[in-house]
Amino acid sequence: MFAFWVLAPVMVLAALGILVVRKAVHAALLLAVVMVSLAILYAVQDAPFLFAVQIIVYTGAILMLFLFVLMLVGVDAADSVVETIRAQRLMATVVGLALGLLLVVGVSQVTIGTVVGLEAQNRSGNIEGLAALLFSKYILAFEATSALLITAAIGAMVLAHRERLTPKVTQADLVAQRMRDYADHGKHLGPLPSPGVYARHNAVDTPALLPDGTPAETSVSRILVARGSVRSAPTLADDVEVVTAQLSTDGEIRPGAPGEQAAPAEGEDA
Amino acid sequence: MDATPFLALSAILFTIGSVGVLTRRNAIVVFMCVELMLNASNLALVTFSRVHGNLEGQVAAFFVMVVAAAEVVVGLAIIMTIFRTRRSASVDDASLLKY
Numbered sequence: 238m239f240a241f242w243v244l245a246p247v248m249v250l251a252a253l254g255i256l257v258v259r260k261a262v263h264a265a266l267l268l269a270v271v272m273v274s275l276a277i278l279y280a281v282q283d284a285p286f287l288f289a290v291q292i293i294v295y296t297g298a299i300l301m302l303f304l305f306v307l308m309l310v311g312v313d314a315a316d317s318v319v320e321t322i323r324a325q326r327l328m329a330t331v332v333g334l335a336l337g338l339l340l341v342v343g344v345s346q347v348t349i350g351t352v353v354g355l356e357a358q359n360r361s362g363n364i365e366g367l368a369a370l371l372f373s374k375y376i377l378a379f380e381a382t383s384a385l386l387i388t389a390a391i392g393a394m395v396l397a398h399r400e401r402l403t404p405k406v407t408q409a410d411l412v413a414q415r416m417r418d419y420a421d422h423g424k425h426l427g428p429l430p431s432p433g434v435y436a437r438h439n440a441v442d443t444p445a446l447l448p449d450g451t452p453a454e455t456s457v458s459r460i461l462v463a464r465g466s467v468r469s470a471p472t473l474a475d476d477v478e479v480v481t482a483q484l485s486t487d488g489e490i491r492p493g494a495p496g497e498q499a500a501p502a503e504g505e506d507a
Numbered sequence: 508m509d510a511t512p513f514l515a516l517s518a519i520l521f522t523i524g525s526v527g528v529l530t531r532r533n534a535i536v537v538f539m540c541v542e543l544m545l546n547a548s549n550l551a552l553v554t555f556s557r558v559h560g561n562l563e564g565q566v567a568a569f570f571v572m573v574v575a576a577a578e579v580v581v582g583l584a585i586i587m588t589i590f591r592t593r594r595s596a597s598v599d600d601a602s603l604l605k606y
Contacts, residue, residue, distance in 0.1 A: 287549075329526055341518050
C-alpha cells in the first residue's frame, strides 16, 4: 500500500500535466511517467506478467511510436488555444469534474467485500496461470487478436504508403536545373559557403562572415534559422580582444593560437 | 490491501483522460489521452482480478493492451496521412465533412 500512496499523487499530477502542457513531446513524457507508475501498481497487485508487458508494450513500443510520429509530424506543432466551440474548455472541465465526482463517489459507496487475493492462483506461477486460461478458455479470443494484429499491420502499411506521382529526380536533372538557374537568374553555381570561418567558432550555428563583416545568410542551414537558434556572429567576436590579450601573455609559448587568427576578423567587423 | 483506493485512482485517471480528449486540439495528444483512459480501465481490471481471486481480470487487461497496440498503429497512421495532406495535426482542421 506504501507504493500506492507514493505513486498515486505522482500519477494524478502527471496526468493533469498532460492536460495543460503546450508541447506534445512533454505530454508524451508525462504519459510515460503515468505508464511506468501503473506498471509498478500492477506488480504490487500480484500481476508480474502485466508489469512486464506494461513496460515493454506501453512504455517501450507504443510511446516510442508516439514519439516517432511526433518527430515526423513536427515537434513544434503546439496546440492552438483558439476554441472552435465557445466555452468548450470550461464546459468540458465542468463535465469532467462531474464525471470524476460521480465515479469516485460511486466507487467509494460500493461494498466490494473482502479482497480474496491471488496467492492461490499464483502459487504455480502467474504466467503459467495466465497461459492456462489464455490457451483454454480464451483461445478463440487469443486467435482473434492475431488476426487483429495482422489487420492492423497491413492497415498501417496501406495508410502510410504513398505512390510516387512525379518521376524521381536524377543527378543529371539536378545539374541541368542548377545550370538553368545560373543562366536565368544568375544564381551562384558553386557550393554554399561553409559556416563559421571564425577560428574560435566553427559550429554549424555560427554564420560565416563576408569580407565586409556582415554574416553570410546562406552559410547556415535554413532549419536552424527557422528555429531561431543561429548565433550572432558579431557578438561572438566581442570578447576576441580579451582572448587575444590573454593569449599574448603566453603567445610566445603557443604561436598560432586560435585567438590570433580571430583578430583580423574582428578588425574587419569594426 | 484495500481495493477501493485503486479503483478511485482508476476513476480519476479515466476522468482526466476524458477531459483531455475533450479539450486538447492536437490529434496526437488526444490519442495519448485515449491511451490514458485505456490504462485506467486496465488498472480497474487488475484490481478486480485481485478482489475476486481469479486471473480472468488480468487476461482481460492483457487483451486490452493488445487491442490498444493495434489501435495505436492504425490511429497514428491515420494522423500521419491527414498531416501529409493538410499539413496540420489539429483535430479542428479536418472538418471538411461538416459542410
